[in-house]
Amino acid sequence: MPVLAAAATRLRQSPIRAVTLAIQARGGINLGQGLCDLPTPEPIRDGAHASLDAGVSTYTAYNGIAPLRAAIAEKARTFNRLPVRSDDEVVVSVGSTGAFAAALLALCEPGDEAVVFEPFYGYHTGLMRLFGIVPVSVPLDGPNWDVDLDAVRAAITSKTKVVVVCTPANPSGKVWTEAELAGLLALAEAHDLWIVTDEIYEYMTYDGRQHVSLASLPGAYDRTVTVSGFSKTYNMTGWRLGYAVARPDVAERIGLVSDLLYVCAPAPLQHGVAAAFAMPGAYFDDLLDFYVARRAQLCDALEQVGMAFTRPQGAYYVLADTSPLRARFDGFENADAAMQTLIEKAGVGTVSGTAFFADSARAGGIVRFCYAKEEPILDDACRRLIETFGR
Ligand SMILES: Cc1ncc(COP(=O)(O)O)c(C=O)c1O
Incomplete structure (x- = not known):
């Protein structure tokens, strides 16, 4: 056989x-599964109903419908402070997981190494292994999950291609500080590495902590893919809508990979989720x-x-x-x-x-x-x- x-x-x-x-x-x-049992906000559900009633049922552009990409670009500029110039820097995909998978395939060859921080999110390392990318874990230290930049430096080899950061992190709950992200960026610059950030919990930071997107730091945007989505913020894990934001040529490659994998994200739901941006x-x-x-x-x-x-x-x-x-x-x-x-x-x-x-x-x-x-x-x-x- x-x-x-x-x-x-x-x-x-x-x-x-x-x-x-x-x-x-x-x-x-x-309390095992990472999903919220609260309802999806009504305006988003109404938006999806309306687009279904209007007969929206065909493929969309591979990188998502234009109004949704425009709304994400605006959110990336204002909330994440990313220097996004054009809506073409946004790729809508099938969940942030779809965007993450497409980003890995766009950035890495089989045999490349990827630095991840441990404890890690299993889908990050699982997808890497599936694609022949070798995850190299750097443990976060002590009760506060501090990052040891010397340990990151020691983990980088000639095969390292990308560093993956999850902030706020699943499962540790760590919120990376601007200083930590700046330290990591300096290492990525010194070793000419890509950075992929998973920011799906970006609206959930406690005790006055601020979410910082690594790609907002000076010089970071051109080597960073910022991944996020709607699943957690709007209680809609099953809708499968997420996105990546990156400089135009990188976004185009991620979009073309996402096209091959998924063709597009669900069309009526893309229209529905646009209402998320009007939430007060x-x-x-x-x-x-x-x-x-x-x-x-x-x-x-x-x-x-x-x-x-x-x-x-x-x-x-x-x-x-x-x-x-x-x-x-x-x-x-x-x-x-x-x-x-x-x-x-x-x-x-x-x-x-x-x-x-x-x-x-x-x-x-x-x-x-x-x-x-x-x-x-x-x-x-x-x-x-x-x-x-x-x-
Ligand atoms: C860190 C992290 N990224 C991504 C996801 C999945 O996101 P999506 O539903 O957008 O694929 C999860 C879900 O648990 C997560 O914890």
Whole structure:
């Protein structure tokens, strides 16, 4: 029989889905999956209805409909402070994941190395491996996930082509500071590297922190691809709409790759999502208030059960170390065991830390909780944790 491609043979279904099934079977609350159960804002849904009713159902331009690209370009200029000159610097794709995949294929050859920061987002490294790009992880340090630029320098080889930054980060919640980004940019310039930034959580930064787009730093735009999307900010993960912003010739290559992979993003939904840009400022204030409250709710519960964690600076996850629970309970020997025990004993789904580290031993007893849940649901999960493991 013919053999399958080695890269495809190595793929495994995400453990996040297995957690979903286990929680459904046992009954409980799934804080594993990184999606928000709040509704998509009404103007966006109305926009999609209207475009469906108007019969919008054919392919769009490969890089997205013109009004949507214009709106994204304007948002990139004003919110992200990117020096975008033309709407042709925007590529709409199938989720930010589609934009990220197209960017990797536009920038890298098989065999190239890509620096990622650990704990990393598994789709970044997974796509790299699928494309024959070698992820090289640089661990972030200590409780605040500080970046060690000497470690980045040491990880760069003659094969390094790109550095990938996720800010605010999934899963650590780290929000990169301007100084950290400037340090990284200097290294990228010295070694002539591309930078790809994943900024999908850009509206979720806490305690007065500001989101800084690396491409807004002087001299950065021409070597940076900025990736973002609508999934998280507008609770629409299933619509599959995201985008990349880059200098025109780079955007064109990313767009042509995206064209081959997807042809275009869903046409009626592209029209619908244009309404996102008319959302009032209060929408973003409310979003932040909601997540600040959910963060407090979850962090209080984790404190009460004695897990060790750093309050996330952004995004909507807490990476918590369950190893302090070993003194009081069985089933917390490592991250996978902790994830199982939390499901079996408390009915709370998490993601094992092994998903975020190149060497699973480095995950220790870490699990990831997602707090993008309606208050009563998160309340139920917190109550379950405290009743089962409270001190
Ligand atoms: C860092 C990061 N990037 C991208 C995505 C997926 O985004 P999209 O739905 O736009 O493909 C996620 C979803 O969890 C994420 O955490």
